[in-house]
Amino acid sequence: xxIDRDAAxxxxxxxxxxxxxxxxxxxxxxxxxxxxSSDLILTSGPQIPFDQYTGGQRKAVVYGALYxxxxxxxxxxxxxxxxxxxxxxxCHDYGCVGSVAGIYTASMPVFVVxxxxxxxxxxxxxxxxxxxxxxxxxxxxDDVRDQLRRIETEIAPIIGEAVRQAGGIPxxxxxxxxxxxxxxxxxxxxxxxxxxxxxxxxxxLTLSEGRHRxxxxxxxxxxxxxxxxxxxxxxxxxxxxxxxxxxxxxSIVTAMTIYCGGYGVRVSGLGDEWFLGPxxxxxxxxxEGFTENDIEWIGGESLITETVGLGGFSQAxxxxxxxxxxxxxxxxxxxxxxxxxxxxxxxTDFKIPYFGYRGSPTxxxxxxxxxxxxxxxxxxxxxxxxxxxxxxxVVRAPVECFQSAAEAFERRYGSG
Amino acid sequence: xxIDRDAAxxxxxxxxxxxxxxxxxxxxxxxxxxxxSSDLILTSGPQIPFDQYTGGQRKAVVYGALYxxxxxxxxxxxxxxxxxxxxxxxCHDYGCVGSVAGIYTASMPVFVVxxxxxxxxxxxxxxxxxxxxxxxxxxxxDDVRDQLRRIETEIAPIIGEAVRQAGGIPxxxxxxxxxxxxxxxxxxxxxxxxxxxxxxxxxxLTLSEGRHRxxxxxxxxxxxxxxxxxxxxxxxxxxxxxxxxxxxxxSIVTAMTIYCGGYGVRVSGLGDEWFLGPxxxxxxxxxEGFTENDIEWIGGESLITETVGLGGFSQAxxxxxxxxxxxxxxxxxxxxxxxxxxxxxxxTDFKIPYFGYRGSPTxxxxxxxxxxxxxxxxxxxxxxxxxxxxxxxVVRAPVECFQSAAEAFERRYGSG
Numbered sequence: 001x002x003i004d005r006d007a008a009x010x011x012x013x014x015x016x017x018x019x020x021x022x023x024x025x026x027x028x029x030x031x032x033x034x035x036x037s038s039d040l041i042l043t044s045g046p047q048i049p050f051d052q053y054t055g056g057q058r059k060a061v062v063y064g065a066l067y068x069x070x071x072x073x074x075x076x077x078x079x080x081x082x083x084x085x086x087x088x089x090x091c092h093d094y095g096c097v098g099s100v101a102g103i104y105t106a107s108m109p110v111f112v113v114x115x116x117x118x119x120x121x122x123x124x125x126x127x128x129x130x131x132x133x134x135x136x137x138x139x140x141x142d143d144v145r146d147q148l149r150r151i152e153t154e155i156a157p158i159i160g161e162a163v164r165q166a167g168g169i170p171x172x173x174x175x176x177x178x179x180x181x182x183x184x185x186x187x188x189x190x191x192x193x194x195x196x197x198x199x200x201x202x203x204x205l206t207l208s209e210g211r212h213r214x215x216x217x218x219x220x221x222x223x224x225x226x227x228x229x230x231x232x233x234x235x236x237x238x239x240x241x242x243x244x245x246x247x248x249x250x251s252i253v254t255a256m257t258i259y260c261g262g263y264g265v266r267v268s269g270l271g272d273e274w275f276l277g278p279x280x281x282x283x284x285x286x287x288e289g290f291t292e293n294d295i296e297w298i299g300g301e302s303l304i305t306e307t308v309g310l311g312g313f314s315q316a317x318x319x320x321x322x323x324x325x326x327x328x329x330x331x332x333x334x335x336x337x338x339x340x341x342x343x344x345x346x347x348t349d350f351k352i353p354y355f356g357y358r359g360s361p362t363x364x365x366x367x368x369x370x371x372x373x374x375x376x377x378x379x380x381x382x383x384x385x386x387x388x389x390x391x392x393x394v395v396r397a398p399v400e401c402f403q404s405a406a407e408a409f410e411r412r413y414g415s416g
Numbered sequence: 417x418x419i420d421r422d423a424a425x426x427x428x429x430x431x432x433x434x435x436x437x438x439x440x441x442x443x444x445x446x447x448x449x450x451x452x453s454s455d456l457i458l459t460s461g462p463q464i465p466f467d468q469y470t471g472g473q474r475k476a477v478v479y480g481a482l483y484x485x486x487x488x489x490x491x492x493x494x495x496x497x498x499x500x501x502x503x504x505x506x507c508h509d510y511g512c513v514g515s516v517a518g519i520y521t522a523s524m525p526v527f528v529v530x531x532x533x534x535x536x537x538x539x540x541x542x543x544x545x546x547x548x549x550x551x552x553x554x555x556x557x558d559d560v561r562d563q564l565r566r567i568e569t570e571i572a573p574i575i576g577e578a579v580r581q582a583g584g585i586p587x588x589x590x591x592x593x594x595x596x597x598x599x600x601x602x603x604x605x606x607x608x609x610x611x612x613x614x615x616x617x618x619x620x621l622t623l624s625e626g627r628h629r630x631x632x633x634x635x636x637x638x639x640x641x642x643x644x645x646x647x648x649x650x651x652x653x654x655x656x657x658x659x660x661x662x663x664x665x666x667s668i669v670t671a672m673t674i675y676c677g678g679y680g681v682r683v684s685g686l687g688d689e690w691f692l693g694p695x696x697x698x699x700x701x702x703x704e705g706f707t708e709n710d711i712e713w714i715g716g717e718s719l720i721t722e723t724v725g726l727g728g729f730s731q732a733x734x735x736x737x738x739x740x741x742x743x744x745x746x747x748x749x750x751x752x753x754x755x756x757x758x759x760x761x762x763x764t765d766f767k768i769p770y771f772g773y774r775g776s777p778t779x780x781x782x783x784x785x786x787x788x789x790x791x792x793x794x795x796x797x798x799x800x801x802x803x804x805x806x807x808x809x810v811v812r813a814p815v816e817c818f819q820s821a822a823e824a825f826e827r828r829y830g831s832g
Contacts, residue, residue: 180736181598181607182769191597194610201617202635205624212621219618319769320596329770353598353735354745354770 003413005367008249012268013344013363015243016308020116021236024168026160028152030106033094033123038106040087041065044098044299045259046274047090050081056138056298056387057260060101061088063140067148068105091301092255093272096123097238099231100136100383101299108148109156113171113235115243122238124231126151130224132287132389138298139387151221158218162203169199171236175310176349178229179360184318185233186302186311187325187379187392192229197222230302237304244268244363251409252344253364256307256376256397258300265401267366270408275366277401284382285326286391296385303378303397309347309362312377312394313339316354325379325392335377335394336361342368342376370406375399419829421783424665428684429760429779431659432724436532437652440584442576444568446522449510449539454522456503457481460514460715461675462690463506466497472554472714472803473676476517477504479556483564484521507717508671509688512539513654515647516552516799517715524564525572529587529651531659538654540647542567546640548703548805554714555803567637574634578619585615587652591726592765594645595776600734601649602718602727603741603795603808608645613638646718653720660684660779667825668760669780672723672792672813674716681817683782686824691782693817700798701742702807712801719794719813725763725778728793728810729755732770741795741808751793751810752777758784758792786822791815 029036036042041064043057053061062077065086071077080086091098096110104110110123128134128147135144163169174195181191200222208215222228245254250268257264257274264274279297286292305311315321316336319329327335333354339361340346346359369375375397384390445452452458457480459473469477478493481502487493496502507514512526520526526539544550544563551560579585590611597607616638624631638644661670666684673680673690680690695713702708721727731737732752735745743751749770755777756762762775785791791813800806 182596191607191610194607194614197614197617198610198639201613202632205621205628205631205635208621208624215621216618219621223614322769323773329772353738356745357739 003249005249005251005413008247008269009252009344009363009365012244012247012250012252015118016240016363017348018117019240019243021113021122021171021239022116022168023111023163023171023232024114025112026109026156026163027112028106029104029108029110029125032110032112033096035094036106039070039085040089040106041068042089042091042094042096042098042102042104044100044102044301045090045257045261046264046276047093048261050088052261053088054260056296056383056385057101059387060103060135060138060298063135064103064105066140067135067145068107092257095121095238097234097301097304098299099234099302100381101138102301103135107152109152109160111232111235113232113239115239118243120239120242122235122242124235124238126156127225127227127231133387134389137383137387137389154214155218155221158204158207158214159200161207162200165203165206166199171232172349174199175233175236179314179317179350180353182318182320184311184314184321184379186230186305187381188318188321189229189233190226192233193222193226196229196232233310234302234304237308237310240308241304246271249413251365251367253307253366256303258297258303260298263398263401265366265405267405267409269413270405275401275405275408277398277404280378280395280397282382282393282395283326284391284393285324286382290384290390294384294390295382298383300380302380306376306378307364309350309360311379313362314350314352314360315377315379317352321379325394327394338374339377341372341374366402366405366409369399369402373399375402419665421665421667421829424663424685425668425760425779425781428660428663428666428668431534432656432779433764434533435656435659437529437587437655438532438584439527439579439587439648440530441528442525442572442579443528444522445520445524445526445541448526448528449512451510452522455486455501456505456522457484458505458507458510458512458514458518458520460516460518460717461506461673461677462680463509464677466504468677469504470676472712472799472801473517475803476519476551476554476714479551480519480521482556483551483561484523508673511537511654513650513717513720514715515650515718516797517554518717519551523568525568525576527648527651529648529655531655534659536655536658538651538658540651540654542572543641543643543647549803550805553799553803553805570630571634571637574620574623574630575616577623578616581619581622582615585612587648588765590615591649591652595730595733595766596769598734598736600727600730600737600795602646602721603797604734604737605645605649606642608649609638609642612645612648649726650718650720653724653726656724657720662687665829667781667783669723669782672719674713674719676714679814679817681782681821683821683825685829686821691817691821691824693814693820696794696811696813698798698809698811699742700807700809701740702798706800706806710800710806711798714799716796718796722792722794723780725766725776727795729778730766730768730776731793731795733768737795741810743810754790755793757788758790782818782821782825785815785818789815791818
């Protein structure tokens with residue numbers, strides 16, 4: 001079967017560039033995510049049976065059920081999962097992307113980002129705040145629960161009101177701008193959070209009549225959360241990546257995932273199959289007291305940002321990241337430059353000032369990854385064996401899943 | 417007379433680094449600037465007689481008098497200046513710094529920035545907004561007047577209220593952070609304006625009871641003014657630079673100025689004398705339709721930022737500046753690196769991510785400038801012959817004023 005792969009990839013690339021993500025709402029997952037139900041917990045990675053979840057990711061999934069009130073204690077919850085009375089699902093199959101373990105429950109608020117150009121929608125739940133102990137990092141206690149509840153009942157509803165009152169907030173202009181202000185929109189979202197806060201403020205002001213205290217809480221949360229925008233960036237990136245999904249003959253990556261079993265990629269022309277491989281490698285910068293032996297892979301789909309030309313693919317826009325994830329400016333530049341070898345093109349919106357406003361490398365081609373051996377560079381937070389964040393680092397995807405995806409692609413479309 | 421110049425310069429350098437600028441108030445100039453009076457117009461440059469002001473700077477001074485209502489028309493105002501019934505003064509002699517022509521009148525609101533560490537105060541008036549036609553660029557008409565009046569009566573008083581309610585806003589934390597977000601705090605203040613806005617929000621909210629419309633106007637002004645923070649950065653820089661003023665035996669520059677007669681510098685150990693030289697040179701990026709022949713030097717003291725290690729001395733923090741003032745990232749890096757040759761040290765607060773968080777080159781030494789021939793690099797907006805901003809560029813200070821300052825320094829302190 002003769003296909004024009006370049007033409008198909010150009011379509012996929014263009015669809016990513018042309019996508020127009022707009023934050024249209026903030027609602028509980030159950031109200032807006034197709035297929036979500038009250039007995040369902042979503043987590044990063046491919047859809048696998050509950051008994052295949054191990055370690056910190058398994059714990060995080062069970063903690064999700066506890067948070068949602070589906071069981072009173074850990075053992076009961078585990079038993080209910082085993083019996084199928086509580087179910088687990090893969091985020092990407094529900095239009096969601098998981099940050100680290102990526103736990104979604106029915107009552108959790110999610111950002112609803114619509115791609116106004118192509119009509120698809122991406123979702124992401126909320127950043128939990130600056131504590132190192134967070135559910136998405138596989139940790140759960142009363143503090144984690146209370147903070148999640150506070151976001152659910154006090155923060156998210158007001159942000160939702162403001163977003164609706166704004167008639168939606170177009171995200172590309174904020175994202176474009178943040179890249180000129182030291183963000184790469186994965187591990188650094190400081191500028192985007194500020195820009196988003198400014199968009200929101202006039203609407204919060206209008207809503208403030210008689211409830212200043214509530215609005216002040218929202219402002220405080222925004223002020224102390226430099227990563228607040230990450231989840232919006234992820235939902236936007238999901239909406240952008242999905243625009244390139246299902247293009248016949250395209251070898252462009254539309255999703256990447258880390259889960260407790262390894263690493264996976266999806267390819268535009270190969271449907272929703274995950275091509276799996278081993279865990280990624282990492283150059284970590286760990287919080288004091290931790291070593292690389294403490295790192296555990298409990299999931300991660302924030303690399304949806306890299307999938308659309310952000311994060312590691314825009315590292316040279318965010319030299320300030322050094323202090324968070326280590327590395328030198330020179331290494332960041334080299335990492336970023338290398339990514340141009342494995343993509344379909346240069347982003348028409350996301351530009352990197354250090355590269356003279358060159359568009360960021362966008363739309364990863366599995367064949368180029370396989371042929372060059374250059375694998376995606378990913379900026380990422382790192383979870384520890386006992387839960388919680390223990391640092392951050394520059395993660396390198398494993399080549400194997402790109403190899404098997406490339407083989408599958410050639411089996412289906414030929415190697416011409 | 418034997419002096420330890422290195423020790424004196426270290427004192428001056430340390431005082432700059434240790435200064436703690438805090439925005440404590442916003443008030444009409446007449447209420448807070450020592451020596452300000454209703455018949456006085458301040459402008460950039462050394463104190464010179466009115467008849468020595470020429471071209472656009474002379475016009476700007478006269479326009480100031482018109483704005484203040486000291487005369488009904490241009491000719492009458494000029495005559496009153498000539499008779500000494502309206503007076504003109506140099507900004508720096510009043511603790512002020514002038515942006516371009518730098519026109520201050522009695523009723524104009526100014527930022528009051530106190531250096532909490534050493535007790536001195538710096539002032540700067542307000543950014544006029546995004547129009548290219550502004551009084552500080554030597555342009556004046558009804559629109560310019562109305563905009564200045566709006567700032568005076570509607571914007572500044574509310575910002576002042578919020579600042580007082582906040583109990584003052586410490587500026588170093590905002591400035592430090594903005595340098596990690598693509599600002600160099602002279603020709604780029606996008607992040608700092610956002611950070612300042614966020615500081616202000618919660619106080620504006622508290623003030624909003626019954627006057628949402630007024631607060632919304634302030635928010636709109638902040639949202640559309642990426643250069644809003646420049647004037648705060650200038651007042652802070654003035655407070656920082658003045659901390660290093662008058663250190664016996666120090667050859668550190670404490671002020672630089674451009675005026676219609678040329679360029680001038682002041683030196684810590686040489687009192688308040690201005691050492692004068694010719695105009696600077698410039699690599700300009702002009703708005704469409706203009707050529708370098710259209711540039712006119714009508715004043716400029718925003719280079720107080722370079723005096724304390726910002727602006728051109730932090731260019732490599734702000735690659736996004738390319739789109740405003742031209743130049744390549746490589747040139748910005750080289751410019752910035754060269755500045756380390758002519759300063760006393762590396763700033764302990766202002767750090768440049770691209771340089772691996774190296775402190776910005778701080779405290780210009782006139783002897784090092786004279787000896788190396790390397791002159792300060794300055795980021796600057798450019799005024800046109802007919803008034804208004806016509807572009808921006810990378811300006812290079814002339815060596816002559818540093819030479820004559822170095823000679824005066826050696827005459828006084830010896831050349832040991």
